[in-house]
Amino acid sequence: MKLKILVGSMTHTAKHVAQAIQMECADLANPVEVEPMDGLDISVFDADKTEDVLYLICTSTYGAGDVPDNAQALYQSLDLQPRFLGHVRYGVIALGDSASHAQTFCFGGKHFDERLQDLGAQRIGEICCLDSSDGTLPETVGAEWCRQWLQAALPKSSAPCDAT
Template identity: 30%
Template sequence: MAKIGIFVGSVYGGAEDVAHAVADYLNGEGHEVTVFDIPTSEEFLQYQQDIALVITSTTGQGEIPENALPMFQALEDTLPQVPNLRFGVVGMGDSSYGEERYCGAGRQFERLLLELQAKPLAPRLDVDACVNFDALEVVMPWVQTWATPSAA
């Protein structure tokens, strides 16, 4: 089974709730999962041989939430190459704020992880609060596509 770190960017707790539900599911599938509610780049780099899942909401003008911003900035400043890291990104947002802002934090994390040479497990998942009141209805099927024992 896989070692998976879930790195959360959350303002009001929605992304945090999703992360913990995903962790419960993945642990139930036999994976070793840790959720980082206030993630650091040091914690993130401990997974460079494993799987990192970023679950983040978007704030203001398409920005990264304050709790995840220090990790993002540290990785962006140092650009550590992590070619063995496999990753997934769930961006949570509200499309009524406009296309440029919608799920902007998720797009930024995906761009950075690709720049670090990490390998995506699946295309980024954007969850629109205008369409999906319960994000888990969209997130869980996405997680299940790559989290089966044969896939991870």
């Protein structure tokens, strides 16, 4: 099964998290594609593009709890061109800073999650919230979370490498 990571980022931290996942999780999903959200719209989730695809929204939060600039077109298209997305399976890694922005912590990812669920998409697992103020490396924490998430999300027979 393919893992497609859609990246929304202003300072490239979410992109670095996605790249770490791409390297660390290649044994669980094949291929692992990292795609910036620049210029994307809701058609990225069209049924003919989603067969055997698991999506991961990896996005930072910008300003007063907004999605990053490069994610605006995709996010807005979920409202402007709504359609049923029941065929879409996804997870969310949301980046934020709880010390500086406690009221809007990780809202970029939470906004995507809310809208995707409104359109019928199926979130797998809980949202992974990465906090830039907790002293951990987001790339390490994100990749560790994604390994566990993929192991739970993927059918046992779809993993490309079986260690047994």
